[in-house]
Amino acid sequence: MAKRRRVGNLMGLAILSAIVFRPMHPYEMAGTLRGWGKDRDFEIKWGSLYTVVRNLAKHDLIAEVESSREGRRPERTVYRITDEGRAELVDWARELLSEAEPEYPRFRAGLSVMAVLGPDEVVTLLRQRLAAVEREIAEAQAAHELHAPRVPRLFLIELEYDLAMLEAERAWMGSLIEEIDGGTLPGLDGWRHHHETGEVPAEMVELAEESVETYGDKK
Amino acid sequence: MAKRRRVGNLMGLAILSAIVFRPMHPYEMAGTLRGWGKDRDFEIKWGSLYTVVRNLAKHDLIAEVESSREGRRPERTVYRITDEGRAELVDWARELLSEAEPEYPRFRAGLSVMAVLGPDEVVTLLRQRLAAVEREIAEAQAAHELHAPRVPRLFLIELEYDLAMLEAERAWMGSLIEEIDGGTLPGLDGWRHHHETGEVPAEMVELAEESVETYGDKK
DNA sequence: GGCGTATTACTCGTTGCCGAGTATACGCAC
DNA sequence: GTGCGTATACTCGGCAACGAGTAATACGCC
Structure with missing residues (x-):
């Protein structure tokens, strides 16, 4: 801690x-x-x-x-x-x-409010970000190749970590995009309906009220 | 931006x-x-x-x-x-x-100053962190299973993202630990020697001086 | 039925972060 | 040889962030 x-x-x-x-x-x-x-x-x-x-x-x-x-x-x-x-x-x-202190990446925050947008727009936005992540991967790879012959591996470790995380992000985003775009994400219809009409699915309202109470926290 | x-x-x-x-x-x-x-x-x-x-x-x-x-x-x-x-x-x-703004996770900072410690200690520390990450994975999985039956997938997306990233971290850390512990990391001897004697490998001094000049930045 | 502890609900003061500004020196073009 | 962009090197003021404090109510429990 x-x-x-x-x-x-x-x-x-x-x-x-x-x-x-x-x-x-x-x-x-x-x-x-x-x-x-x-x-x-x-x-x-x-x-x-x-x-x-x-x-x-x-x-x-x-x-x-x-x-x-x-x-x-x-x-x-x-x-x-x-x-x-x-x-x-x-x-x-x-x-x-x-130590592994919790961190709060901005993208996670974005995901957590994703529902305020419609699924089609979300796909477009995620595609943009995916492209950006891919550019970063390319850059990091270039930097790694540039330095690898002269700099001991020990000093390139962070770069390698970075690359590993970026690749994981790329993979995850790719599959999410496919699920939304391909229509296989469960609850997609409810989401689209909510976004087009503004109606909040009944079970969500319920959840929203109840969860304020029931959430037992550890710590 | x-x-x-x-x-x-x-x-x-x-x-x-x-x-x-x-x-x-x-x-x-x-x-x-x-x-x-x-x-x-x-x-x-x-x-x-x-x-x-x-x-x-x-x-x-x-x-x-x-x-x-x-x-x-x-x-x-x-x-x-x-x-x-x-x-x-x-x-x-x-x-x-x-957007994919660069972020600065604390662990990356740790990796980037890893060389001030010896390889054996680093392995011990990484093992500790690996265990912590695994605990977090278990927690996140438990939370996911708890909510999955009632909460629409849309609202669990961040949790899934979190899990994906944690797993990627676990995998990467695992292989790094093995490389250091198994002795297959290139430059390991130089690192150990540096740490035990305090001597800085000649090529590093050189690099340190020169790089101040040569680094051409984009932006 | 009294007492400790948790929860609710907020205020305040300090720390320290950082954007924007400043001012000199240097390179090089024409 | 002078103008202009860029690199060097730092200062400062405003404001966001947050830890610690406060104080009332509710709750458990012996």
């Missing part, structure tokens, strides 16, 4: 993993991460970068090395990782690899 | 999808969503609930119906959906079903 970290933003983990090799200033960290292609794994937002770096420093996970000023450029503060930072990096990695 | 919405929090979508049937007060919305099992799809945080409701109202996606006070209980404000809210719900659903 994901312990509360002094710096919670995953960008912090990315930063720690970058400066573990050598001291850097913030902008350089971001550049290095992009260079390693880690911007696939961590969202790099410029606004957050400096906030997170400041927080890491505040909690002594990184420390200021020097603050140089070249010409009239803005001041650049170089940071190095501390022992505490190294420990946090390792501990955080352990947590992320061993 | 995910348009900026007046209310960005997905909790807002969930609320709209709940009060589309009948007016409710905030606490009731949360209860209804939990009753429908939608807390698998949307994270319900009490702190956010009221903020989001207030924002929805501010932007006229929902409107106040009445504000009753029973006994000396805190005041309860009941909201209904507006036409604008209905339009937003539909538009938002369309977006989520058709």
